[in-house]
Amino acid sequence: MSRLAVRAEGLTKTYRIRHPDAPRLRDYLADPRRARMRKRSLQIDALRDVTFDVPEGEVFGIIGRNGAGKSTLLKILSRITTPSSGHAMLRGHVASLLEVGTGFHPELTGRENVYLNGTLLGMSARDIAGVFDEICEFAGIGSYIDTPIKRYSSGMQLRLAFAVAAHLAADTMVIDEVLAVGDAEFQAKCTRAMSDAAGRGRTTLFVSHNMAAVEHLCTQAILLEHGQVVAIGTASDIVRLYLERVSAGLASGLEYVAPPKRAHRSPVVITRAEVAGANGGPPVQGEGLVLTLDIEARQAVAGLQLSVAMNTMDGTLVATLCSADVRAEWSVAPGAHRLTARLCAQALLPRALSLSLRLMRHWGTEVFDNVPGALAVTMQERDVLGTGVPLLPDRGIMWMDANYRIESVGQG
Amino acid sequence: MTTDVSAERGADVAPRVTDERPDDGVPVIVIDGKPSWRRWFADLYVYRGALQSLSWRNIRSRYKQAALGMTWAVVQPAVQVLVFTVLFGRMVKVPSGGVPYPVFALVGLLAWNLFNKIVSDGAVSLVANQSIITKLFFPRIYLVFASGASALLDAVVTAVLLVILLCVYHISPSARLLLALPALTGILLFSFGFAALLAAINARWRDVQHIVPFMLQVGLFVTPVIYNNSFVPVRWRWVLALNPLTGLIGIFRAAVLNGPLPTGWIVNLSLGMSVAMTLIGVWCFRRSESTIVDVV
Numbered sequence: 001m002s003r004l005a006v007r008a009e010g011l012t013k014t015y016r017i018r019h020p021d022a023p024r025l026r027d028y029l030a031d032p033r034r035a036r037m038r039k040r041s042l043q044i045d046a047l048r049d050v051t052f053d054v055p056e057g058e059v060f061g062i063i064g065r066n067g068a069g070k071s072t073l074l075k076i077l078s079r080i081t082t083p084s085s086g087h088a089m090l091r092g093h094v095a096s097l098l099e100v101g102t103g104f105h106p107e108l109t110g111r112e113n114v115y116l117n118g119t120l121l122g123m124s125a126r127d128i129a130g131v132f133d134e135i136c137e138f139a140g141i142g143s144y145i146d147t148p149i150k151r152y153s154s155g156m157q158l159r160l161a162f163a164v165a166a167h168l169a170a171d172t173m174v175i176d177e178v179l180a181v182g183d184a185e186f187q188a189k190c191t192r193a194m195s196d197a198a199g200r201g202r203t204t205l206f207v208s209h210n211m212a213a214v215e216h217l218c219t220q221a222i223l224l225e226h227g228q229v230v231a232i233g234t235a236s237d238i239v240r241l242y243l244e245r246v247s248a249g250l251a252s253g254l255e256y257v258a259p260p261k262r263a264h265r266s267p268v269v270i271t272r273a274e275v276a277g278a279n280g281g282p283p284v285q286g287e288g289l290v291l292t293l294d295i296e297a298r299q300a301v302a303g304l305q306l307s308v309a310m311n312t313m314d315g316t317l318v319a320t321l322c323s324a325d326v327r328a329e330w331s332v333a334p335g336a337h338r339l340t341a342r343l344c345a346q347a348l349l350p351r352a353l354s355l356s357l358r359l360m361r362h363w364g365t366e367v368f369d370n371v372p373g374a375l376a377v378t379m380q381e382r383d384v385l386g387t388g389v390p391l392l393p394d395r396g397i398m399w400m401d402a403n404y405r406i407e408s409v410g411q412g
Numbered sequence: 413m414t415t416d417v418s419a420e421r422g423a424d425v426a427p428r429v430t431d432e433r434p435d436d437g438v439p440v441i442v443i444d445g446k447p448s449w450r451r452w453f454a455d456l457y458v459y460r461g462a463l464q465s466l467s468w469r470n471i472r473s474r475y476k477q478a479a480l481g482m483t484w485a486v487v488q489p490a491v492q493v494l495v496f497t498v499l500f501g502r503m504v505k506v507p508s509g510g511v512p513y514p515v516f517a518l519v520g521l522l523a524w525n526l527f528n529k530i531v532s533d534g535a536v537s538l539v540a541n542q543s544i545i546t547k548l549f550f551p552r553i554y555l556v557f558a559s560g561a562s563a564l565l566d567a568v569v570t571a572v573l574l575v576i577l578l579c580v581y582h583i584s585p586s587a588r589l590l591l592a593l594p595a596l597t598g599i600l601l602f603s604f605g606f607a608a609l610l611a612a613i614n615a616r617w618r619d620v621q622h623i624v625p626f627m628l629q630v631g632l633f634v635t636p637v638i639y640n641n642s643f644v645p646v647r648w649r650w651v652l653a654l655n656p657l658t659g660l661i662g663i664f665r666a667a668v669l670n671g672p673l674p675t676g677w678i679v680n681l682s683l684g685m686s687v688a689m690t691l692i693g694v695w696c697f698r699r700s701e702s703t704i705v706d707v708v
Binding site for chain 1: 439440441442443444445446447458459460461462464465466468469472473476542543544545546547548549550702703705706
């Protein structure tokens with residue numbers, strides 16, 4: 001048995017949040033006896049008794065739907081928050097990448113930001129100086145390195161941020177969804193960097209909604225549901241189990257409710273989302289989909305856009321729709337709003353799809369809220385064409401209408 | 413093979429890692445509800461680079477994109493001295509113990525502004541950096557320390573101004589200047605301790621960041637910064653002594669201007685209180701540190 005890099009035993013995280021009907025100060029003043037009888041707080045178990053071991057050098061995937069406790073688990077393992085009970089042990093220096101470029105300051109130059117980000121990730125100034133040239137080369141920033149990064153394009157900022165992350169010298173890495181950002185080329189670069197890291201015997205814990213990436217990169221995986229461990233095993237087994245549960249509707253979600261502890265610093269966030277068939281019933285093949293989003297604006301936002309990305313469960317991107325494609329963008333006042341989107345999804349075959357939602361501005365240069373894999377939907381099978389031979393997923397992802405004609409072009 | 417979790421837990425074959433330093437010398441980090449003090453100090457060392465770069469960030473970003481840049485660090489104390497000299501030196505005629513009032517005021521303001529900036533920036537440091545602390549682990553107290561960096565830089569600039577003023581008025585310091593060291597140490601201990609305490613409370617109750625500016629505004633007038641102890645009737649001086657800055661600024665002023673030291677018990681009390689504030693501040697900060705991210 002090889003040595004363990006990570007050992008988690010009975011990790012539990014309980015959040016105490018304010019009860020919606022909790023008495024306020026004025027209730028105490030008005031009727032203290034009744035106010036005292038009302039419930040003041042709710043306890044929410046974000047993680048319940050999670051136990052697992054990760055041998056050294058392993059790439060360990062953590063999968064599960066939104067709100068299953070993945071992020072909480074990563075936050076505990078990267079020591080951002082402490083568990084309510086249970087404990088974990090990690091060997092060696094641990095670096096966590098819950099986001100790339102944390103701490104980047106727009107007024108500082110590229111060089112200064114590399115040092116700031118690197119030291120926050122636990123590197124010493126000497127470590128950074130040692131790999132500084134490699135970082136610059138990886139990022140392809142060139143002579144811009146001494147320019148404040150507010151003058152960089154968002155792509156350049158991202159490349160610089162990932163370059164720092166890729167050159168982290170840590171024994172154990174904790175990575176969350178970093179691959180979900182950037183273009184295809186960039187994602188490929190990140191994937192390569194991750195497999196290289198694994199090849200060097202670095203232990204990696206990896207959370208992703210991209211099942212193809214999990215299956216490709218990870219050796220072992222754990223499936224979480226409602227804060228509890230459902231299964232631990234080889235990555236391919238766990239991914240298969242997850243996909244089965246999603247298509248069986250067990251892990252699925254025609255509805256998404258933002259976890260109550262979700263950080264709410266953004267001017268506008270999605271609080272709830274729901275997907276239904278065109279007539280409000282369950283989604284049926286050959287009909288459209290209706291997406292309903294409850295959003296909450298903390299301040300007035302102009303030029304708000306919605307983007308919906310559809311993926312198959314193995315991570316293949318089917319389509320990305322942006323409201324601005326059809327010139328739809330909104331100015332919202334502070335408060336709650338309901339956004340409805342009718343998707344012309346008639347061509348989709350009855351296959352499990354995940355929908356990622358994003359509230360943004362200027363075609364995504366400014367992202368307010370991003371919920372990868374918020375919803376999962378599988379159309380109910382129906383003989384759309386009336387041929388008696390239903391269109392099933394073995395035909396692909398979608399079906400399209402066509403005109404056929406045959407004519408004679410010569411005699412045989 | 414997919415393993416059933418309950419079976420997995422029953423067959424506990426792997427050796428349990430319990431030691432902080434197993435045989436091969438690779439440190440093991442233990443994560444549980446209550447991290448040890450030893451771990452806390454070890455992290456301060458491991459992440460020392462973070463303190464350096466966070467301080468640098470605060471200094472660099474402070475006067476960025478301001479046409480006058482660092483000049484503001486000179487203008488602010490200069491204008492303060494000018495206003496107080498006219499108001500208190502000329503109009504109210506506050507006694508300054510035979511020292512020209514501008515010098516008298518600038519010495520006090522150097523110490524006060526140092527305290528003022530550390531506390532006002534430090535108190536909001538956790539909230540202002542919540543996007544970082546919710547994504548990364550590093551010793552959170554470094555945010556409080558780093559927010560004092562620009563305050564220290566401003567103090568250095570003010571000190572240069574003070575030296576110029578001392579030359580103008582032909583005041584030469586004596587060996588007593590050495591006492592400035594314990595005085596400044598006391599001020600820093602008190603300021604950082606107080607800032608850490610406020611930062612921890614502010615993470616949960618944002619009321620703090622509304623109270624602090626107001627409290628500091630009042631503080632400037634209830635602390636002998638722009639006036640002397642002798643301005644206050646003898647029977648009320650003990651009230652002033654409850655404020656550790658009274659003693660600390662008193663020592664600092666005596667050191668720079670070669671004046672009389674405050675009474676012995678005031679000196680001891682103020683130094684004692686600043687050490688106590690550091691301990692209280694750090695202790696409270698650490699107590700709330702583990703859950704700061706959940707409540708911030």
